[in-house]
Amino acid sequence: MKPTYKFKKPELLHGVDTHYCSGCGHGILHRLIAEIIEELNLKEKTIGVAPVGCAVIAYNYWDFDCSEASHGRALAVATGIKRVHPSLTVFTYQGDGDLASIGLAETMHAANRGENLTCVFVNNACYGMTGGQMAPTTLIGQKTATTPLGRDPREKEGWPLKVSEILAMLPGVCFVARSSISNPAHVKQTHDYIKRAFMNQTEEKGFSIVEVLSPCPTIWQKTPEEAMNWIDTEMTKEFPLGIIKNTEVHR
């Protein structure tokens, strides 16, 4: 019997090989975003902003208008684009170093202005692109290139930064959710959250962010399967899944 495929490659995904490591989460997320934009029929109305990080050339894989942004400034760039084209859908795609460390000011203030934007926040608990240094989201005890003994708050290396919870406190933010892509059910959940975050923008509800716990087997020094399990067993303890905030923004 011939296998039947439920899913087709989304048309907005160029059919090219990516530069990502095996088991990396970016591929799944790129696909979800392409799928969602297609489902919402937004190809001609979408502008994506890629970060500096492993997803720096995300625009090579998507077939809609995109801009690069300097490290951490994606939400400032997105603000500029959106204010010029309020009727277009503008989203950023950012890693944890990009969004929560160097770009924290831009993140907080875009959210606090209530910019009508969608942000996909990829939390892989490390700096992937630069070789696996500590990120603001690195777990306590997690070994990285710059925390060789494991992240230790007693050494003033800090605690995992819960950006989503912090952003949920801001009145300009309408939707905050955290999901993972550790199994097909979670991928489906992630799809639904990101779709909601895009729809919120069309409905002019304010700032929406979806944090996705995403595997980085290379830096974590795990097999792809082990990495998926580590998300479920370790990461979700620090970063619980679910909707953190879902409201109308009062203006």
Place this chain on the structure above:
Amino acid sequence: MTGNEAMGEAAIRAGCRFYAGYPITPQNELTAYMARRMREEERVFIQAESEIAAINMVYGASAAGARSMTSSSSPGISLKQEGISYMAGAQLPAVIVNVMRAGPGLGHISSSQSDYFQSTRGGGHGDYFTPTFSPASVEEAVRLVREAFEVADYYRTPVLILADAIIGQTMESIPLDVLEKPELRFKKKPGHKSWALTGARGRPANIIRSFFLYEGQLPRHNELLSKKWEKIKKSEQRSDLYQADDAHFLIVAYGSQARIVREAVDMLRNEKIKAGMFRPISLWPYPQESLTAAVKKIKKVFVIEQSLGQMVEDVRLTIPEKEILFFGKTGGEIPEIEDVVNFVKKHIKR
């Protein structure tokens, strides 16, 4: 109007649709002016959380196809440099106003010309230049802002207005026609801004980027940019002369210093000393052609700056065979007319 406000109005008349800025003296009047006027015009004004955010918002607005501007003063311009470098790389036009104050560090809010190197030598990282225009009056500031938008769009690159704090703060009247009937140098080309991000409708997707990962891409891109820098060097040199026709001694000065030097030239002429002035208006590209022509019959060249000597390097590069004498004051102190006169007299007696 103050120079700061006039530059804001000039930007609005030039079709600036997007402004983002962060407060810093001595350019605050410009930000405040834009806050009021951009709203009236139903365009975008954003008080950004920092200069870094402001330049990146301008990056986004420019990528979206809008004429965009930001303004700041020296320390803030330092913060914008990464963004300016990205814009040069990604070929995004914008106008960036630097109303200079004295440094290094927090320095002083008083007028200074110590950002010449930063402005004319790229400023940020990487192989690029930023066309830089320096006004000597409020009226000229208005003309240059207007022109800066055109130059930025034509060449697809960020353009700097480098104004001394004195120009930003001075109140001067401006002939109405300067604001109302701007002379346009460049005709809009067909397919104007077809590269902009507007949604991929009926065309392939557009990408705004300065990152070129694969072998040979970046050298090719930089070669392309290099052709642009060469073209700008040829076509965008601007300068002005005063009493230079029969001069034996030429004083080179830009911005507010040129006004002091102009008076010094008059005083020297009263004493039968044939002095003249050369005033660069474009600092990059440096007006090498006109300076070379202007010094043909000149015995000595004087350079007056409100710095420890920055522009003087371009003078030395342009006319190395001439005797070049530098006088400057640093840290926000202003050379007086008499200082200039005495300096020239001291060196021509010998």
